[in-house]
Amino acid sequence: MTTNVLLIGAGGREHALAWKIAQSPELGTLYAAPGNPGIAAHAQLADLDISDHVAVAAFCTDRGVDLVVVGPEAPLVDGIADALRAHGIAVFGPSAAAAQLEGSKGFTKDLCRKMGIPTADYARFSDAEAAKDHVRREGAPIVVKADGLAAGKGVTVAETVEQALAAVDDCFAGAPAGSEVVIEEFMEGEEASLFCLADGDRAVFFGTAQDHKRAFDGDVGPNTGGMGAYSPATVMTEALTERAMAEIIEPTLAGMRAAGTPFQGVLYAGLILTTEGPKLIEYNARFGDPECQVLMLRLKSDLLPILRQAAEGDLSGCRPEWHEDPALCVVVATSGYPGSYPKGSEIRALPADDDRAIVFHAGTRRAGEKLVADGGRVLGVTASGASVGEAAVKAYAATAEIDWPEGFWRTDIGRRAIEREEG
Known part of the structure; x- marks a missing residue:
């Protein structure tokens, strides 16, 4: 049996998801709304207003869509999953009530206090x-x-x-x-990201990553949506991961169930590793960007049945398998980001996707025959290697081939992990 999928979103996270879903032998047709030029290589783009839930549901009914995968957080907080489930359509992503874990920091902090979850x-x-x-x-x-x-x-x-x-x-x-x-x-310690898939009752560990939030080398400058990432997070030992699952993830899911708002989808915990152990910084109710790019490169298992099992509320048999090689993503952004920046500059050349690296589109559009920048974070050059250092060499070699003078990137993604590798 094949599954027709509608992917909601237009960023680098969604390009990575489309790239991985398209590899599934269980896929029928993959649609994406609104998508981007990179996603168009893997999916049929749909001109849908994703804020119009009735129109999205009608599209799914007309096209025989079996599963909707929601990439970004705003539609989830807006209740798209609730609206589609009301039409009998399976959705990977939490309800609006459960998405408050990301939509309201106060809600999450109050839940942590109630459930005894370690946090600031x-x-x-x-x-x-x-x-x-x-x-x-x-x-x-x-x-x-x-x-x-x-x-x-x-x-x-x-x-x-x-x-x-x-x-x-x-x-x-x-x-x-x-x-x-x-x-x-203020909490002191190194930060790491931990991902779990949840079906409302149980959590399945889905990898770790380390993001680079600051705009410039050396972790200086303003906060951004993320200038690069690598996976796995070498600082997250097996013991720390088990502790975070037991002390943070499991009580969160229990608290959400008790409140009548069970969480289904991906739960992304931003952690800080303090001298007292891992503590929660905040939750996201979706895959990170650019963390999703490195997770998808590392995932050996077929993603589509995993997403479907989560959406159907039964992850009991889910055992994701991973490639041993780490992966690293370098974000290429428009000069000026995260402040004001121009749109519409031409990206004249990109390296070909090959065994060395894959370029995921995050903020691009077509202007006639031209590929142009249409956002702050525009591209995510992602590679894997026998070490984080080797993945970085591959990713930066491909990044250097991008012909886009208006772009900039950090040159030190993965620095902490590489320093650990070099002893």
């Missing part, structure tokens, strides 16, 4: 002055987070009280009524 101490504020008074009392360093979705950029790790006060003002500036900020204690 925190306070929630809907009033800017009260939040600033708290900052002055606590001092710096301190972390200020906008409560809602912020595309990976709504977090300020303030080194001074003044920076924290400005961050509070930024969070409330132009924000709708009822908006909140979450202010957290």
Whole structure:
């Protein structure tokens, strides 16, 4: 039996998912909405308004779509999974209520407190002055987070009280009524990402990665959606992984079940490895970008039946297999990102996808015959190798062949892992 799939999204994460799903012998037809020029090599692009849930459901019915895979977080928080399930369509992705794990940092912090999940101490504020008074009392360093979705950029790790006060003002500036900020204690340690698939009842470990959030080499500059990643995260030992699953993931799923909002989909835990053990920084309710790119390169198993099992609520027999070689992704972004940047510059040449590296499209579009940049993070050059260092050499060699003067990238992706490898 073949499965027809609709993939929702248009970024590098979705290109990686399309690339992997297209390899499945169980695939019938793969559609993508809205997709991008890279995804078009693997899927039929559909001109759908993904915010129009009725239209998406009608498309699925007309095309005989058996499974919808939702890539980005905004449609999940908006309730697309609920709307499609109401039409009898299987969806990989959580309900709007369960997607609050990403959609509201305050919701997640309250769940952690209730379930005894290790995380930073925190306070929630809907009033800017009260939040600033708290900052002055606590001092710096301190972390200020906008409560809602912020595309990976709504977090300020303030080194001074003044920076924290400005961050509070930024969070409330132009924000709708009822908006909140979450202010957290600063936690020290190395960060890592842990992924699990969940069917509402159980979690299946689905790999680790380490992201590079800062814009520039040496982990300096503003936070971004991610300038590169590698997998597995070498800092995540088997013991640390088991502890994170037992102390963080399992209580989260139990708490969501108890609340009547069981979590189905991929649960992405951003962790910090403190001297007291792993603690939760925050959750995402979808695959990371660019973490998804490196996970898909490493995944040996057929992805499609795994996604279907999660969507159908039964991962009991799921045992994902992985290639031993690590993978690394270098994000190529438009100069100016994550601040203001121009759109429409031409990408004149890309390296061919081969055994050396794959170029996943994150923010591109066609302008006639030209391929042009249409976002901040535009490309993700992804490679695997016998070591993180070898994967980095391959990825950077391919990155150097990109003919796009308006692009920039970090040159130190995987630095910590490479230093560990070199002893």
